[in-house]
Every structure is written in C-alpha cells, then in structure tokens.
Amino acid sequence: MIPQLVTVRHRRPDGRWLRLYVPVLPVLLVLSPLLLLAVLGGLIACRVTRVSPVGALRGTGQLLRALPGTRIEVEDGQTAFLISVR
Amino acid sequence: MNEQRRQVLQMLAEGKITADEAERLIDALEREQPESPTGAAPRPNRRPKYLRVVVVDNSGGDGPGLVNVRVPLQLLRAGVRLTSLIPPQALTRVNAKLNESGVPIDLTELKPQQLEELIEQLDEVTVDVDDHDTNVHVFCE
DSSP states (O other): OOOOEEEEEEEOTTSOEEEEEEEHHHHHHHTHHHHHHHHHHHHHHHHHHTOOHHHHHHHHHHHHHHOTTOEEEEEETTEEEEEEEO | OOHHHHHHHHHHHTTSSOHHHHHHHHHHHHHHOOSOSTTSOOOSSOOOOEEEEEEEEOOOTTSOEEEEEEEEHHHHHHHHHHGGGSOHHHHHHHHHHHHHTTOOOOGGGOOHHHHHHHHHHGGGOEEEEEOSSEEEEEEEO
16 A cells, blocks of 8 residues: 555744645646656666666555655754654 | 543543644554453564654753654565665675775675565664663664
8 A cells, every 4th residue: 555645744943833744646646747757767767777677666666555654753842843654 | 442542532532632642642552552452362473563763862952852763664674675676786886885995795695585584583673772861762663
C-alpha cells in the first residue's frame, strides 16, 4: 500500500501550529504529467549508468510501499517540526 | 476496546486533549500492552516493525530539544535492496576513494543478503546513551 496521507506540522516560535495534510494519491494524479517526465528521465539515467530499469522501478515501489508509518519529529524549544506518513 | 483506550478517546471527545496527544497516548498504550486481549494465548516473539531513535537534549536554555524518529524496518530493508542496483564500476570507484581516505573497505564483498541479515538482527538492538543533559535511545518496537 503506498502512502495515503502525509502530515506536516510546524510550530512557530509564537506557539502557533501550521498543519499541512497532503493526500498523496490526488497530488500524484495532479502531478502525473510531471511524474511521467520524471519516470522517463529516470529510465534514461538508468540506461546511462547501466542500472537495471526494472530493478530500479521495483526498488522505488518497495520504498514507497514501506513508507507508511514513518514519523519524524524535531522539537527545539518553542519550535517544532513533524512529518508523518500514513 | 480496553478501558484506558476508552478514557483517551473520552478525553479527546471532551476536548481535554488534542488529536495529536491522543495519538501519542494510544501509541504508548499499545507499546505497554502489546499482547492480545484476555483469553487469547500470548504470541511469543512479536516482531518489531519500527526502528525508533529518540534524542532528548536538555542542555539548551530555550527549552528541551527532542528528536523522535520512527522508521519502518521494511523501509530499511527496501533501502538495503536498492544497494544491489549500484553498478560494479561505481563500487570500484567508491572503493578507490575509501582507500584514499584510509578506509580500506571492499564494498563489492558486501552482499545484499548480508545486509538483509543485518537488518533482521536489528530487532534485538537497543542503544542507550545517557549524558548529563542528553539522552539518546535507539531501539526497535
């Protein structure tokens, strides 16, 4: 299962929270033309560096599938930053 | 649903805590009570799913600093598998540079299977570093 929701939270020094909820699938759909270009660029890069394109695609897919559950939280005094992938 | 979890949800419904705090409390409850409900046989050797790195730094005057990272072990495995894609000529160049830097490690001898075994054995790893003002805790859960 690829990530469905990425949550970014940022607490400013004044104590106010900035929350950003990024639904991955709709964003991917919106950016699909760019994604297509990125995939093409990746395939060309694989050709140039003699890396197996199938292996690279499979590896990227495995990375994406493994991302849900990742959580990175950094707090420093009044400032805080959190990224959570679900 | 157990009583403690019900209480957390009740506090959330009453607005006493935020959704984020409720999530943390429920996570903590799950860590404390990983076993199945009463009556069911306890499962031996529950495999950890995440690698946690927690750093608490109380040395700053601006309040405590905290780094809390949770990485799925599956993500580490996927990353390790990606190393098998590195072309041999790149590994040779990396080896040469490592040699120049005084680190004579031959990366071509490092097989993906060995790296995966390394990740498998991470389950048992716990690292605790306690300083006067700083604590570092690395573990799997």
